[in-house]
Amino acid sequence: MPLKFVLRPNEKVIINGAVIGAGDRPGSFFLYNTANFLRGREVLKEEQIDCIEKKLYFVIQLIYIFPEDAVLNLQRFASILAETREARPDCRDDLDEIERLVEARNHYRALKICRKMFKGGSEASPSAAEDAAGNPAVDPAP
Incomplete structure (x- = not known):
């Protein structure tokens, strides 16, 4: 289908x-x-990064959109994830899930969870003025 x-x-x-x-x-x-x-x-533009959560979102986005650069971006991801864990101990479960999803190459789901961590909560999109809809093409499960 x-x-x-x-x-x-x-x-x-x-x-x-x-x-x-x-x-x-x-x-x-x-x-x-x-x-x-x-x-x-x-899509989050680099100039929109104003918090650690968006920095994490951005690197996952790079891994997802540019798989040819995944090795370098996965190294960056590990570093930024550690930084995020330190800055947001309250989000340990979400960060564990994001790490698991990135390892499983389910990047869209990881992005979706990361969006929930942005300031303002809920599922705000990378640019706060717009809503973020789900993406069943890559991730059909709820």
Whole structure:
């Protein structure tokens, strides 16, 4: 069963490293195979990093979007994860789960949990003005 997703007008999505944009109207798209993808509203830009949780999110995002650089980014991830554990001992369970998911190469789920840790709680998207929807193409389980 393919995954159907809708992009907002002028919204972009990264699918397996390629940036694809919608036109002036919302568009429906179907993915018929497994793919790594993030909608534009889920992408964190480096200049938006203002806390350790976003730093962790950013490095997981790099591992996910650019698998060819995974070795270097996984080293960065280990370092940033240790830093985050020190700064956020209250999030030990979430950080353990994020580590497990990254090791299992379930990066989208790890990103989703990491978003919950951002200041403001809930599941705020990388840019706080937009909401973050789930991504069943990569992660169909609830």
